[in-house]
Amino acid sequence: MSRSVSDLPFFLGCPVWSCPHWVGQVYPPRTPRSDWLNWYTRTFNTVEGNSTFYALPTIETSKRWADEAADGFRFSFKFPRVISHELMLRNADRETAAFLDCLLPLADADRLGPTFLQLGPSFGADRFDVLERFLRRLPAEWLWALELRHADWFDESVHELRVDEMLRSMRIDKVLFDSRPLYQSPPDDDIEAVSQTRKPKTPIRQTATGQSPMLRIVGRNRPELADAYFDEWAPTVAQWIRQGLRPYVFTHAPDDARAPELARRFAARMAIEMPDLSFEIASPPMPPRQMSLLDE
Incomplete structure (x- = not known):
């Protein structure tokens, strides 16, 4: 059995935990799909749960x-789109309560990280009061993060300062989104071409407003x-760690x-930045036949 990476000085993961191409990278060969989550959690110590944006799991x-x-x-699950994009945080009490009910078993088991609210590009600073009321009604004992996409929130002036101060006062983290690697050059394949039509190009920020900055x-x-x-x-994440934060x-x-592979490359870069700490990522064990071939 491979070890857990829960001793990493920060949380590192992928946007999903289930992918057939990860056999040999995350899951041992011939691992049944029903065991993929367990093996994923022994390789990485967090996951971005995008599935809840589209549908809620049962309790x-x-x-x-x-x-x-x-x-x-x-x-780290994402708020359902019906709350963030369709209702835009208004009259969403029933939908929010249903979402929190789904998360409660994870919170009770100490398996819940920051739950993040991703607002759409049409949710601007004119809705600040709506946003503040919504955030203040969330359970204060849980971790929350907010991703903003409207240009208002990146004005380096009144609106950005106001929302940052609100988040600090509530100890809510700001989601920092960086799509520059994706857009650095024309796409190499059809999958990248589609991705370049979908991912936003929000300005880069390194602002930490809570205890668990999210990149x-x-x-x-x-x-x-x-x-x-x-x-x-890497230097920014290292500085957060030195400040006692858990990014x-x-x-x-x-x-x-x-x-x-991207996550492993980031961990390797962090190991260079902070050589006194361990950033080792576990690999799944190989079948005995493959191991014996390596010994020959």
Whole structure:
């Protein structure tokens, strides 16, 4: 059995935990799909749960996820789009209560990380009061993060300062989104071409407003193309760690098959930045036949 990476000095993961291409990278060969989550949680210590943006799991499913996850693992789920994009935080009490009910088994099992609210590009500063009322009604004992996309929130002036101060006062983290690696050059394949039509190009910020700054970085299907951007972020993440914060870093790729390699490259860059700490990422064990071949 491979060890958990819960002793990493920060949280590192992918946007999903289930991908057939990860056999040999995250799951041992011939691992049944029903065991993929368990093996994922022994490789990375967090996951960005985008599935809740589209549909809620049953409470029984949440309990099963909590049971299957390794000690120290944290799920970071996204608010449903009906709350963030359709209702735009208005008259969403019923939908929010249903979402929180789904998360409760994970919170009770100490498997819940920051739950993040991603607002759409039409949610501007004119809705600040709506946003503040919504955030203040969330359970204060849970971790929350907010991703903003409207240009108002990046004005380096009144609106940006106001929302940052609000988040600090509530100890809510700001989601930092970096899609520069994706857009650094024309796409190399059709999957990257589609991704370049979908991912936003919000301005880069390194603002920490809570205890768990969240970085979502979108790389390329050639993972090495993200290295220069990892070089930029590693000192910032290291500084957060030295300040006693517990950052969350999620590595995205146009093709999910590449996400684990991106995460490993980021961990390797952090090891250079902080050589006194361990950033080792566990690998799944090989079948006995493969191991014996290596010994010959």
